[in-house]
Amino acid sequence: MSWNMEIPKLSVRSVRDGLASKAFSASELTHAALDFVQAENAKTNAYLTLAEDRALAAAAHVDSMVARGEPLGDLAGVPLGVKDVIVTRGVRTTCGSRILEHYVPPYDATAVTRLEDAGAILLGKLNCDEFAMGSSTENSAFGPVRNPLAPDRVPGGSSGGSAAAVAQGTAVVSLGSDTGGSIRQPASFCGVVGVCPTYGRVSRYGLVAFASSLDHIGPFGRNVEDAATVLKVMAGNDEMDSTSAFAPVDDYQALMKHSVRGLKLGLPKEYFEGLGAETADVIRTAARRLEELGCHIEEVSLPHTKYALSCYYIIATAEASANLARYDGVRYTTREPAETLSDMYRETRGAGFGAEVKRRIMLGTYVLSAGYYDAYYLKAQRVRSLVAQDFTRAFARVDALLAPVSPFPAFKLGEKIDDPLTMYLSDIYTLTGSLAGVPCMSVPCGLSPEGLPVGLQILARHFDEATMFRVAWNYEQAR
Numbered sequence: 084m085s086w087n088m089e090i091p092k093l094s095v096r097s098v099r100d101g102l103a104s105k106a107f108s109a110s111e112l113t114h115a116a117l118d119f120v121q122a123e124n125a126k127t128n129a130y131l132t133l134a135e136d137r138a139l140a141a142a143a144h145v146d147s148m149v150a151r152g153e154p155l156g157d158l159a160g161v162p163l164g165v166k167d168v169i170v171t172r173g174v175r176t177t178c179g180s181r182i183l184e185h186y187v188p189p190y191d192a193t194a195v196t197r198l199e200d201a202g203a204i205l206l207g208k209l210n211c212d213e214f215a216m217g218s219s220t221e222n223s224a225f226g227p228v229r230n231p232l233a234p235d236r237v238p239g240g241s242s243g244g245s246a247a248a249v250a251q252g253t254a255v256v257s258l259g260s261d262t263g264g265s266i267r268q269p270a271s272f273c274g275v276v277g278v279c280p281t282y283g284r285v286s287r288y289g290l291v292a293f294a295s296s297l298d299h300i301g302p303f304g305r306n307v308e309d310a311a312t313v314l315k316v317m318a319g320n321d322e323m324d325s326t327s328a329f330a331p332v333d334d335y336q337a338l339m340k341h342s343v344r345g346l347k348l349g350l351p352k353e354y355f356e357g358l359g360a361e362t363a364d365v366i367r368t369a370a371r372r373l374e375e376l377g378c379h380i381e382e383v384s385l386p387h388t389k390y391a392l393s394c395y396y397i398i399a400t401a402e403a404s405a406n407l408a409r410y411d412g413v414r415y416t417t418r419e420p421a422e423t424l425s426d427m428y429r430e431t432r433g434a435g436f437g438a439e440v441k442r443r444i445m446l447g448t449y450v451l452s453a454g455y456y457d458a459y460y461l462k463a464q465r466v467r468s469l470v471a472q473d474f475t476r477a478f479a480r481v482d483a484l485l486a487p488v489s490p491f492p493a494f495k496l497g498e499k500i501d502d503p504l505t506m507y508l509s510d511i512y513t514l515t516g517s518l519a520g521v522p523c524m525s526v527p528c529g530l531s532p533e534g535l536p537v538g539l540q541i542l543a544r545h546f547d548e549a550t551m552f553r554v555a556w557n558y559e560q561a562r
Contacts, residue, residue: 091252109145109160116162129244133207159202164254167208170289179213179223182435192289194317201316209244236493239269246273257303264513270525271488271538282520283328286321294402307556311335330546339552344377349481353388365537369528385473395514397463404447471519484542492535526555
């Protein structure tokens with residue numbers, strides 16, 4: 084059998100079943116997966132670095148467990164790709180930037196450690212917008228990623244490589260990061276499932292910081308169950324991250340299969356104002372499908388949504404300005420030669436950072452500067468509280484919210500790259516959930532008139548990923 088032909092069809096469950104029945108070994112699957120990546124990656128540019136030795140060693144360990152009859156982890160033998168802003172011991176981590184082009188971390192992110200402990204096979208690191216700043220994965224210093232479903236279009240961003248790998252089949256599951264929609268939007272554009280968990284649900288230890296109060300690690304999968312399995316494995320408190328929560332982790336795979344009959348689901352009216360009819364029709368059709376399953380659908384209001392975009396780009400750029408100050412050519416970055424220390428800082432950062440990163444650093448430095456802190460940053464934090472209160476009031480009435488992920492499906496490469504404001508507007512429906520810190524996800528719900536995927540966004544109460552997965556899984560099965 085040609086496993087190259089079968090790899091794009093594999094799921095977490097089918098990999099585990101195949102290992103248990105000895106239809107294939109983890110080593111055979113890993114060899115085939117690596118070969119498939121090397122054969123197909125030129126079409127998308129999703130992978131930046133392969134980790135062949137590490138992958139094959141992990142596969143051999145899984146095979147030894149099978150041979151000894153030991154119980155296997157939930158992700159045993161599952162090919163995994165990891166966004167290149169998540170550090171991996173001994174495997175290059177570039178953040179899509181020239182300034183970290185040669186950086187090899189000495190430790191693993193907690194999320195990576197937990198997934199490998201569960202048997203996942205790390206194939207390599209996935210392309211992304213530089214330091215996760217972008218909505219199209221065109222800002223990578225190593226070239227853009229192409230959408231595997233429409234190669235002339237973007238896969239979304241900043242986790243475009245992570246979404247593209249799962250959609251292409253070069254990984255069964257992958258990890259991305261989400262600051263303002265960077266998991267949900269590429270999941271929508273590539274027709275896969277993407278999950279942004281509650282802030283604090285997954286440890287950020289080992290996630291290279293963009294905006295610390297907004298950054299999340301989350302999974303991509305080809306179906307809801309795969310994404311739920313990955314999240315369950317890596318979720319939970321971590322002593323290495325003071326912002327990780329002590330909230331218990333539910334059995335998502337079991338709870339999501341409960342009926343949705345009787346659940347109350349809200350449609351935020353602000354998310355449909357100005358939304359194109361084609362996308363709105365797909366989302367409303369998905370809502371009707373859930374209504375047929377026994378859910379009660381009602382309109383709700385999130386009145387401060389209109390302030391979310393400006394609020395987000397003040398807070399996120401301010402935190403980026405502080406976080407990226409460490410990349411100065413002194414410690415672990417590339418270094419440009421210069422006669423003085425200040426010149427070395429300037430030359431290193433000038434050559435190492437791309438245009439979008441520089442734009443956000445300058446904006447963030449401005450809003451934090453003397454005389455502007457109160458007018459911009461402090462006010463944005465107050466608005467963020469109002470956005471969060473909108474969700475609290477909405478969830479007092481409904482169990483979850485249904486919304487679009489993006490105003491439009493995947494756009495063409497180069498279409499918006501020279502217009503930053505238009506690019507920023509592509510995240511208009513994902514920013515509110517990020518500011519509030521609630522769990523949210525994208526699940527495929529149909530096609531645009533052009534035949535491009537459209538994602539349904541599902542948002543739930545803090546730490547209630549179980550209800551979010553329940554809605555998503557039942558909808559997925561109904562489709």
